[in-house]
Amino acid sequence: MKATLITDIAGPVISENEKRWLGNPLLGGIILFTRHFESKGQLKNLVAEIKAINPNLIITVDHEGGRVQRFREGFSQVCAMGKLGELYQTEPKSALKAAHAAAVVLAYELLEVGIDLTYAPVLDINYLRNTVIGDRGFAQSERDIIPLANSFMQGLKAMEFAVVAKHFPGHGWVDLDSHVACPVDERSFEDIQQTDMQPFIQLLDQIDWMMPAHVVYEKVDSDPAGFSKHWLKQVLNKELSFKGHIVSDDLSMQGAAVKGDYKARSLAALQAGCDILLACNSSEASVEILDAMKTLEVEPISLKGFQPSAELLSEQTELYAASKQQLSELGLVK
Numbered sequence: 001m002k003a004t005l006i007t008d009i010a011g012p013v014i015s016e017n018e019k020r021w022l023g024n025p026l027l028g029g030i031i032l033f034t035r036h037f038e039s040k041g042q043l044k045n046l047v048a049e050i051k052a053i054n055p056n057l058i059i060t061v062d063h064e065g066g067r068v069q070r071f072r073e074g075f076s077q078v079c080a081m082g083k084l085g086e087l088y089q090t091e092p093k094s095a096l097k098a099a100h101a102a103a104v105v106l107a108y109e110l111l112e113v114g115i116d117l118t119y120a121p122v123l124d125i126n127y128l129r130n131t132v133i134g135d136r137g138f139a140q141s142e143r144d145i146i147p148l149a150n151s152f153m154q155g156l157k158a159m160e161f162a163v164v165a166k167h168f169p170g171h172g173w174v175d176l177d178s179h180v181a182c183p184v185d186e187r188s189f190e191d192i193q194q195t196d197m198q199p200f201i202q203l204l205d206q207i208d209w210m211m212p213a214h215v216v217y218e219k220v221d222s223d224p225a226g227f228s229k230h231w232l233k234q235v236l237n238k239e240l241s242f243k244g245h246i247v248s249d250d251l252s253m254q255g256a257a258v259k260g261d262y263k264a265r266s267l268a269a270l271q272a273g274c275d276i277l278l279a280c281n282s283s284e285a286s287v288e289i290l291d292a293m294k295t296l297e298v299e300p301i302s303l304k305g306f307q308p309s310a311e312l313l314s315e316q317t318e319l320y321a322a323s324k325q326q327l328s329e330l331g332l333v334k
Contacts, residue, residue, distance in 0.1 A: 002299045003275045004028030006060060006247070007286040012036050014049060021286070022053045026293045028303040029058040031280060032115070033070055040074035040113060047114035058116040058303045063106055068136060075109050076324060077334040078102050082126060082135025084148055087330070096151045098330055099138075101323035103155025105333065108312070108320040111159060116307045119164045119211065119247075121152045123199040124172040133172045142198040149199055153206045158319060160308035163206055167213035167249060168236065169225060170196025174215055182224060182258050184216045192217060201240060208306070209245045209276065210236065214253055223272070227259055232273030247276035252285060263292040275301060 006029040009018045021027070030050055037043050047059050061070050066080025084102065088095035103120075110118060123145060124130075126137035138148040153163045169192055174183035185192070200207070212226040225231040226248050236242045248269045251262060259268045262285045266277055277293075279285050327333035 001270055002301045003270055003277060003293065004301045004303060005277045005279065005289055005293065006031055007279045008033065008281065009036070010283055012038050012042060012046060018283070019053055021290065022050065022057070024290050025300045026290050026298060027054070027057065028276065028301065029060050031278065032059065032061045037071050043071065044113040051114065056302055056304045058306050059114060060117040060119065061110065061115055063110060063118040064120045064122060064136060065102055065106060066135060076105050078106055078327065079332040080135040081122065081138045083332060085139030085144055088139065088144055088148060094330065096147060098327060098332055099148045099151035100155040101326045102332070103152045104158055104319055104323040105327060107156055107159035107161045108316060111308060111312055117162050117164065119166060121149050121165065123149055123165050124167055124170055125196055127172045129175045130172055137172055142195055145199045146202050150203055153203065159316060162208035162306045164209040164211060164247065165200060165203070165207045166211035168200050168210050169213070169217070169231065171213040171215055172196065182214065182216060184218050186218060189220045204240060204242060207244055209247050210242060211247050211249055214249050224258065226274065227268040227272045229272050237273060245276050246274045248274045248278050251277060251279040252281050262288045266292050267296065270298070
């Protein structure tokens with residue numbers, strides 16, 4: 001099987017041990033968190049140092065706007081996507097333009113420090129039931145999510161960013177947080193397909209990476225979606241004809257613990273159909289997963305093609321300035 005791992009490092013400085021395994025051919029990228037950030041200049045230097053050690057790595061981050069924005073000082077504070085859904089109810093044209101602008105601002109400022117990808121957008125419906133999703137979702141119905149997410153995706157594409165859609169087939173209905181539990185969705189496949197899946201289905205041709213949820217949909221399969229051959233190989237690959245990458249949600253989350261240790265989680269995700277493994281917050285886990293992939297004779301895949309151009313173009317800079325001004329006028333950025 002072909003696959004790669006994206007993982008993190010312990011802190012804002014690369015240790016000697018980390019320098020050794022950063023060159024592992026099975027490693028495809030690094031994910032950064034707030035603990036890696038001290039200043040914009042320091043972050044840029046850290047990213048450059050990682051890429052100097054292994055130029056093939058892509059540098060990624062969860063940087064969605066709102067409460068999920070890992071870097072603050074020196075970065076624009078973009079509103080939560082749910083604010084765009086609220087605006088859409090009264091000023092749909094302004095909301096669609098703002099969704100595009102939000103993606104441009106987020107991506108451009110990441111590009112400035114050498115970061116290649118943000119795990120966005122969230123396509124989950126905000127049913128007002130799940131606090132971990134909440135206003136990270138664009139809206140409370142799939143009908144509103146689809147046009148807003150489409151505009152956001154176009155903004156990412158304007159910055160040469162890949163689109164990472166999450167959390168397939170929908171995380172908004174369950175009332176538990178998969179970071180600390182394994183939520184169970186009791187609805188039928190038909191109910192999920194007609195509602196939560198629609199943003200993923202309608203926008204499928206724009207999605208480069210799909211992130212499945214650590215949620216069990218008990219009337220469909222006993223495994224969480226990220227470990228489910230039915231959800232990933234049968235529904236996503238075969239029935240929906242998705243050809244992009246499938247990236248696991250963080251394998252250190254409690255919602256993934258149902259599969260056992262990191263080796264078992266990795267194997268289950270790979271067998272289900274994930275070709276990018278994501279593991280955070282444990283250097284030991286990173287080494288364990290890399291060892292497991294080597295034992296399984298996984299053939300590494302390269303993610304280098306998802307690195308945007310190193311030089312920011314003048315038209316991108318102009319679009320960024322106009323986008324930030326637009327968001328400012330609407331009170332959607334600080």
